[in-house]
Amino acid sequence: MKLSKKINVYIISGFLGSGKTTLLNHLLKQFNEEKNVVIENEFGKINIDATLINGAFENVFELTNGCICCSINNQLLETLSRIVSLENQPDNLFIETTGIADAGEIAAHFTSLFIAKAFDLKKIITVVDAENLLFYKDSNVEVEKQIVAADCVVINKSTLVKTEIIENIKDFIQSINPYTTIVLSENGLLDRMDLATENSPKTFISDAIYKSKSIHKIKTLMYETEALFDIQNLKYELFRNLYLYYHQIYRIKGYVLNSKKEVFLVQTTGKTVEINPVENQKMTKSQLVFIGKELELKSIERLLKSSIIKKKKFQSV
Numbered sequence: 001m002k003l004s005k006k007i008n009v010y011i012i013s014g015f016l017g018s019g020k021t022t023l024l025n026h027l028l029k030q031f032n033e034e035k036n037v038v039i040e041n042e043f044g045k046i047n048i049d050a051t052l053i054n055g056a057f058e059n060v061f062e063l064t065n066g067c068i069c070c071s072i073n074n075q076l077l078e079t080l081s082r083i084v085s086l087e088n089q090p091d092n093l094f095i096e097t098t099g100i101a102d103a104g105e106i107a108a109h110f111t112s113l114f115i116a117k118a119f120d121l122k123k124i125i126t127v128v129d130a131e132n133l134l135f136y137k138d139s140n141v142e143v144e145k146q147i148v149a150a151d152c153v154v155i156n157k158s159t160l161v162k163t164e165i166i167e168n169i170k171d172f173i174q175s176i177n178p179y180t181t182i183v184l185s186e187n188g189l190l191d192r193m194d195l196a197t198e199n200s201p202k203t204f205i206s207d208a209i210y211k212s213k214s215i216h217k218i219k220t221l222m223y224e225t226e227a228l229f230d231i232q233n234l235k236y237e238l239f240r241n242l243y244l245y246y247h248q249i250y251r252i253k254g255y256v257l258n259s260k261k262e263v264f265l266v267q268t269t270g271k272t273v274e275i276n277p278v279e280n281q282k283m284t285k286s287q288l289v290f291i292g293k294e295l296e297l298k299s300i301e302r303l304l305k306s307s308i309i310k311k312k313k314f315q316s317v
């Protein structure tokens, strides 16, 4: 290993659907004169986020066997050592965590002497979803942990809510992490200059309150099928079900094929549903990942039934 200088590390955390990938794509554009690598951590066997990173970006390391903060530390360490051994040494490493990861736990790795020799943890960026944060925070301890660990909290989707809500969110953030920088954002826009500021001397890595290993109550189910979808019906069913069950289904994402085998990207957060055609994405199957609490295969199957044109198959991950 021959390192001329350390690799800058930016950890991007934030609850499910808050806008981490969107923000990462903006940052990659701003850092495009430098050599960048990305670690994408996602649950399950398919990594939808890795496919959503700006088209031509090749240096993505995918960690898909669990949540980086609690179950795949070894895989993270192996990936870091692969990055250090790359012939073409990167300037920056961006780590996008799962929506429930404890950024403090991940950051703690970068304080170990061995890793700190090669990597310089610059910022923990936590993205919060202005529309859903106040709802999610009470039922998910992960939300607080992510804010507590942040050097910079990005309040994304900020134009979707009234100013009073933004003020409440800021108060909440400051009440649990008074040292963090807060940036308002829309569509994940974050100026890289906001990352150039000095961190407060008091950076929370692993707050004592949260010392015990978390057991995430959030479950992920993958739905995979060779059957084709009626896109209009699917949109209607997702709207209808999220209106009723948004407190249980936090996030749906994936790709579905319509009757002409055209590919559509499906993304839901809160009660918002987006289904958009995707060009240049070859898929032979539809794959949807459901993330939430008390999810059951049967309920999801029921949810999708009327939108499916042919037979399907479930797989739990």
Ligand SMILES: Nc1nc2c(ncn2[C@@H]2O[C@H](COP(=O)(O)OP(=O)(O)OP(=O)(O)O)[C@@H](O)[C@H]2O)c(=O)[nH]1
Pocket (backbone or CB within 6 Å): 014, 015, 016, 017, 018, 019, 020, 021, 022, 023, 049, 098, 099, 156, 157, 158, 160, 185, 186, 187, 188, 251, 253, 267, 268, 269, 274
């Ligand atoms: N209206 C609106 N939608 C946004 C904004 N930022 C992101 N989105 C949408 O929110 C959804 C989730 O965005 P992502 O960037 O994938 O969120 P994420 O945090 O990476 O999601 P996970 O990795 O699944 O936790 C996508 O449909 C985005 O297009 C925003 O500022 N306003």
